[in-house]
Amino acid sequence: MLVYYGIIDRILREHYTMQITVTVGLMIFLGAITQLAWQARPRAISYSFIQGTIQFGGYTIALSRLTSAIISLIIIMIISFFLSKTWPGRTMRATSDDFNAASLMGVDFRKTYALAFGLGSSLTAIAGGLLMSFQQVDPxxxxxxxxxxxxxxxxxxxxxxxxxxxxxxxxxxxxxxxxxxxxxxxxxxxxxxxxxxxxxxxxxxxxxxx
Incomplete structure (x- = not known):
């Protein structure tokens, strides 16, 4: 939220080229900070709680990959329900479709964008955690x-x-x-x-x- 309210919130009404420039620059900056703090070499967790393989139709499937796929599908269904059946989800879709019209209808676009940013960041963190269960990661x-x-x-x-x-x-x-x-x-x-x-x-x- 510090990144959102300190940087993203200030450029919501700017031209999209400014938004792209700032967010790409932020990505590069955070990547550089990460490399300084933890270095750029690939890392992996020393022990995965999801181990083993299963055979399916002559193919070998790692349980870690299968579990990650199942968890991802469950999360996608939850997000789909959230966006289509809940009021915050509908305000996010409305703001995405027409920023000005949603504002005129009483949608607090700042809270909506903050929710979308937080949700996206959380999903990215979950994806990174699932990815580390079966491969190395780097900054x-x-x-x-x-x-x-x-x-x-x-x-x-x-x-x-x-x-x-x-x-x-x-x-x-x-x-x-x-x-x-x-x-x-x-x-x-x-x-x-x-x-x-x-x-x-x-x-x-x-x-x-x-």
Whole structure:
């Protein structure tokens, strides 16, 4: 909340280029602080409470990855319910659709943006914790996953949580097929090829609202 009220809240009514510049600069600054404090080498937890594997159709699946996927699906369903069935969630959607109209209808946009910022930060922390259960992490990986998230969001289009799930599956399957049948180094290439192709054929995304 210190970051939000100290920086983000001050640029809510500024032009979007200013908002992008400030938030990207903040990301770089926090990344540099993290590297100074904990260094840039990858780290992993010494012991994962989720261990073992299961066999499914001839494939070996790590329990840590399966558990993380199940927890992620549960969180997505909770967020979907929150955004569609609760008053704070509806105010967030209304503010996202039309900032000025929501304000005229009595929505406190500052509290709404603070709630959205806090919710997004919490989800990022949960994602990082789940990720550490099966792989190493480092201070620079946020940029990689941030770009991947943008690809999935643009592929799905705005306003569709089920669309995000399907887009994530498309990206994941494409990445896995590239690593299995082509070259592991081509995983990022396939992701961005799918991204460019879909935006070329359907600029608002596969499930975006008009």
């Amino acid at each position: 620079t990986m946020g940029l990689r996953f941030g770009l991947l998230s943008w690809c999935i969001l643009a592929l799905a289009g705005l306003g569709s949580i089920p669309g995000l799930l399907i887009s994530g599956l498309i990206i994941g399957i494409g990445e896995s097929l590239a690593m299995t049948f082509w070259d592991p180094r081509a995983r990022s290439l396939i992701i961005y090829l799918i991204f460019i192709l879909v935006l070329w054929l359907r600029p608002r995304g596969l499930f975006g609202r008009k």
